[in-house]
Amino acid sequence: MLNALEVITTVIVGVMVGVEFSVAFVMNPIFNALPEDSGQLARAHGGRMLGAVMPLWYTGSLTLAAIWAVTGWHHHGTCLVITAGALLLLSVIMSILLLVPINNQSKTWTPENRPADWKEQMNRWDRFHYIRVAVIIAAFTLLVTALT
Known part of the structure; x- marks a missing residue:
């Protein structure tokens, strides 16, 4: 039973790391390169989608x-x-205190209602997210090491 718990936990954390790594280093750079308002709209949609799933995952x-x-x-x-x-x-605390407040605002933004400093807010979210990704990668590494 313990072996199954170890594997399930490691896989679930590993997939979460993969998703969050992808957001940080693949998806958001793609969104930032989209023309005009497309990137902001894509980030808002992603914030709604992942914002619904990630609290349960974390x-x-x-x-x-x-x-x-x-x-x-x-x-x-x-x-x-x-x-x-x-x-x-720590990643849950960071999420609640630093990332969720920004995400809760940005997921409702449209080109018509977004604040003037929306890009700065997205950059701040990205910086916090990079740190959170490093934290969960470290956690995942420790879980994998504990398996051996």
Whole structure:
């Protein structure tokens, strides 16, 4: 049972890392290169789509890591899982305090109602997101290492 939990947790966190990495280094650069208002509209749509899924994904990943740490308390790699869980908790806190407030505004923007500083707000979201991606990559790396 513990082995299945370890694999499921690692896969779920790994896929989340892949999605967030793709947003940071593939999708947003593509959106930023689109002509006229297309990029802003694409980011707003992405914010709505991922904004609906990511809270469950982040908290679910954290919950699974916590269950792994408790269930495997006396097994090899528990310290790594606890550290990964702490990093996942940090990513949730970062999301709530830094990224979600910007996303909640930007997902409603249209070319007609967006603020004058919308590009600066998107750049700020991107900077926070890069840090969050680094945090979840570190958590994923620790989970993979705990498996070995």
